[in-house]
Amino acid sequence: MTQPLLLSVKDLGISTVQDPRTLVNQVSFDIGLGEAVGVVGESGSGKTLSALSILGLLPRGVEVVSGSVTFKDKNLLTLNNEELRKIRGNEIAMIYQDPMTALNPVMKLGKQLLEVIASHGGINESSQNQVRALLSEVGIPDVNRAMESYPHEFSGGMRQRIMIAMALLLSPQLLIADEPTTALDVTIQQQILALVSEARKKRNMSMLWITHDLGVVANLVDRLNVMYAGRIVESGTVEEIFRKPKHPYTAGLLSSLPTSTGTNRERLTSISGVPEKPWLVGNSCGFAARCSRAQARCHSEVPPTVITDNSSVACFFPLGGN
Amino acid sequence: MKIPGLSRTLSVLATLFGISIFVFLVLRVIPGDSITGAFGIETGALTPGQIAELRVYYGIDQSLLLQYISWIHSFLTGKLGFAYSTGVSVATLTKSSLPVTIELAIIGTVLGVVLGIAIGMFSAKKPGSTRDFAGQLFGLLALAIPGFVLSTGIVTVMANKFHYFPNGYEYMTPWENPWMNFQQMMFPGLVLGIAVAAPVMRTTRSALLETVDKDFVRTAHGKGVPNNKVQYRHVLRNSLIPIVTMTGIQFGYLLGGAVIVEKIFALPGMGRQILDAIMKREYATVQSSIMVFAIMFVLINVATDVIYRKIDPRIKK
Numbered sequence: 297m298t299q300p301l302l303l304s305v306k307d308l309g310i311s312t313v314q315d316p317r318t319l320v321n322q323v324s325f326d327i328g329l330g331e332a333v334g335v336v337g338e339s340g341s342g343k344t345l346s347a348l349s350i351l352g353l354l355p356r357g358v359e360v361v362s363g364s365v366t367f368k369d370k371n372l373l374t375l376n377n378e379e380l381r382k383i384r385g386n387e388i389a390m391i392y393q394d395p396m397t398a399l400n401p402v403m404k405l406g407k408q409l410l411e412v413i414a415s416h417g418g419i420n421e422s423s424q425n426q427v428r429a430l431l432s433e434v435g436i437p438d439v440n441r442a443m444e445s446y447p448h449e450f451s452g453g454m455r456q457r458i459m460i461a462m463a464l465l466l467s468p469q470l471l472i473a474d475e476p477t478t479a480l481d482v483t484i485q486q487q488i489l490a491l492v493s494e495a496r497k498k499r500n501m502s503m504l505w506i507t508h509d510l511g512v513v514a515n516l517v518d519r520l521n522v523m524y525a526g527r528i529v530e531s532g533t534v535e536e537i538f539r540k541p542k543h544p545y546t547a548g549l550l551s552s553l554p555t556s557t558g559t560n561r562e563r564l565t566s567i568s569g570v571p572e573k574p575w576l577v578g579n580s581c582g583f584a585a586r587c588s589r590a591q592a593r594c595h596s597e598v599p600p601t602v603i604t605d606n607s608s609v610a611c612f613f614p615l616g617g618n
Numbered sequence: 619m620k621i622p623g624l625s626r627t628l629s630v631l632a633t634l635f636g637i638s639i640f641v642f643l644v645l646r647v648i649p650g651d652s653i654t655g656a657f658g659i660e661t662g663a664l665t666p667g668q669i670a671e672l673r674v675y676y677g678i679d680q681s682l683l684l685q686y687i688s689w690i691h692s693f694l695t696g697k698l699g700f701a702y703s704t705g706v707s708v709a710t711l712t713k714s715s716l717p718v719t720i721e722l723a724i725i726g727t728v729l730g731v732v733l734g735i736a737i738g739m740f741s742a743k744k745p746g747s748t749r750d751f752a753g754q755l756f757g758l759l760a761l762a763i764p765g766f767v768l769s770t771g772i773v774t775v776m777a778n779k780f781h782y783f784p785n786g787y788e789y790m791t792p793w794e795n796p797w798m799n800f801q802q803m804m805f806p807g808l809v810l811g812i813a814v815a816a817p818v819m820r821t822t823r824s825a826l827l828e829t830v831d832k833d834f835v836r837t838a839h840g841k842g843v844p845n846n847k848v849q850y851r852h853v854l855r856n857s858l859i860p861i862v863t864m865t866g867i868q869f870g871y872l873l874g875g876a877v878i879v880e881k882i883f884a885l886p887g888m889g890r891q892i893l894d895a896i897m898k899r900e901y902a903t904v905q906s907s908i909m910v911f912a913i914m915f916v917l918i919n920v921a922t923d924v925i926y927r928k929i930d931p932r933i934k935k
Binding site: 351353355356377381382383384385386389390392394397398399400401402403411412415416446448459462 | 930
């Protein structure tokens with residue numbers, strides 16, 4: 297890693313409060329200054345919870361039970377509410393999965409955007425212009441009208457653009473994107489990806505991109521973490537992972553992707569079985585039950601994360617050998 | 619061409635017309651009439667000739683249709699009919715009794731809404747906690763104890779034990795004697811306020827708990843908005859629709875409750891006017907007073923609709 301660190305997640309564990317069930321286990325990853333990092337995984341793999349825990353936005357009934365989240369020398373998990381509030385929307389901003397529900401339906405958009413500025417230092421004469429500038433940057437046509445409108449007057453794609461404008465308003469150093477394109481159709485998805493990519497380069501902003509779609513992150517991020525059943529099973533640069541996946545799960549994911557160059561008629565391969573619940577994994581590799589390479593050991597021991605150079609893998613029998 | 623509010627006005631008029639027929643018929647279905655109402659058991663001593671004369675006097679010798687038309691005519695021209703026992707028009711009676719009931723209704727509603735929302739917020743802050751239990755206990759008790767029990771309880775304790783019963787004196791309007799008026803209105807207002815507060819509290823609590831898990835609330839926290847502002851601007855603001863609906867519905871019950879409460883606390887309002895008129899079978903007084911209540915309820919409903927549009931931009935103008 298060449299860049300200095302901006303955010304470092306170490307051994308993060310998340311579990312339900314009542315009847316404790318592990319949802320995220322020993323998750324560690326780093327984000328360098330200006331770097332874009334992706335987290336890929338299926339529904340229920342814990343990727344969204346990991347992202348939400350950074351800003352302390354976990355839903356009721358779920359809590360962080362171990363680990364640390366270090367952002368510029370501060371452990372975000374030990375900050376009090378007010379200290380954390382000052383970072384939210386200011387130094388670290390977030391965009392969410394469903395733009396249809398992420399905006400307050402009874403508040404004018406201009407007011408919702410200005411609220412970000414108001415919460416971090418207050419509004420002055422230039423604030424309105426600041427909001428207008430960002431709305432035009434994200435491609436909102438009639439900016440003045442948009443500020444006087446309510447969310448229901450816009451389509452999903454437009455609302456996600458507004459969410460992005462809201463996140464970029466105070467030029468955060470880190471943008472956390474929790475599947476922001478999942479709820480949108482494919483053409484809009486591409487527009488949003490291009491928009492975020494450009495905005496990021498312009499600001500030299502770091503980014504954490506959560507997705508279940510490897511195709512989405514391929515051209516967007518520098519490094520990739522693959523999550524399965526609450527753990528990170530493989531991490532590395534995008535090139536490495538796409539070219540030489542080590543974990544059987546990553547390989548399975550990649551072979552299930554349609555390629556634009558592939559000869560038609562080929563059937564896409566799928567991984568048989570269903571993902572294991574993170575709290576049922578216990579002392580085994582979570583993927584063992586679905587893995588063609590699994591042996592007795594995989595069912596009785598947790599594979600340790602083996603770090604080599606720039607990448608890591610948690611598998612006893614990785615592809616390409618150790 | 620579309621006239622704004624036309625269909626709404628028509629439906630309101632249809633509702634009021636329906637109510638007028640219903641009230642008119644119900645009064646005539648119940649046993650007894652104006653004569654037995656006025657003479658009681660002495661009715662039996664009247665000769666058929668006297669009864670026939672009295673029927674003419676009270677106007678009940680006419681056909682039902684003619685009686686209805688003559689009442690509606692009197693209602694629409696503003697006299698609201700004639701109250702035989704007092705010898706004045708129902709309009710004259712209502713002019714002095716309506717302000718009492720309106721004052722009581724305002725006190726009850728304001729008290730109920732403020733108390734209900736406050737306790738609802740107090741409860742919803744930590745669901746399942748002791749404070750939530752206390753709030754819910756209030757809600758259940760307030761729902762379970764009928765207004766007449768609470769009223770009689772207050773009267774018994776205050777008058778017998780503490781010899782404090784301002785309602786024992788002649789009723790004072792706020793203009794004549796504001797301090798006395800306040801003392802006389804305080805307890806009946808409280809009884810009605812508690813009755814309104816219970817359902818408002820329960821609605822507030824459940825609406826808040828539902829809204830607090832919405833995505834946009836998370837967005838607001840993620841923007842770094844201070845928690846108290848998130849609660850008021852985002853959570854409470856989005857919970858107002860069911861609260862307003864419940865308040866509008868409670869207003870109807872409040873008018874019904876006023877009938878009992880006014881009687882117990884000896885307030886010369888519409889409620890007592892209706893109750894006394896029912897006993898005497900003063901047809902015009904009962905009919906017109908209930909129509910006035912119906913108009914008030916309809917107006918409150920129109921007001922709720924206007925408030926909906928104010929608080930939720932998604933409702934079509």
